[in-house]
Amino acid sequence: MxxxxxxxxxxxxxxxxxxxxxxxxxxxxxxLPLGNLPGDIKFKRGNFTCAVPLVSSLIISVVLTVILNIVLYFLNK
Structure with a gap:
């Protein structure tokens, strides 16, 4: 190389x-309230916090998929 x-x-x-x-x-x-949406799971116990942003991840995935499909549509045209 x-x-x-x-x-x-x-x-x-x-x-x-x-x-x-x-x-x-x-x-x-x-x-934006990403990470604090209904469906995002947070566990807090004492000094430990675990966040699982399920709905936020789903929304980000859908938005990025739509954007990528639009870009690829115009590039292949």
Whole structure:
């Protein structure tokens, strides 16, 4: 593998991480109740907390699936 190809892959991965971080930052600013929806399970006992965000994960999965399908539809057109 050539070093220039590896550099491009690393740069692309870094750009992808930057985009994901920006999206997460913007979502944090919107104060969405993800993780606190009905159906999200939280166990609290003393000094221990375990959160299982079932409904939040389902909503995120559906939204990302719709976005990905729209993007792929327009790329294949």
């Amino acid at each position: 050539e070093l220039s190809l590896l550099a491009r892959i690393v740069a692309l991965f870094g750009l992808l991480l930057l985009i994901v971080a920006g999206i997460l930052y913007l979502l944090d600013q919107l104060d």
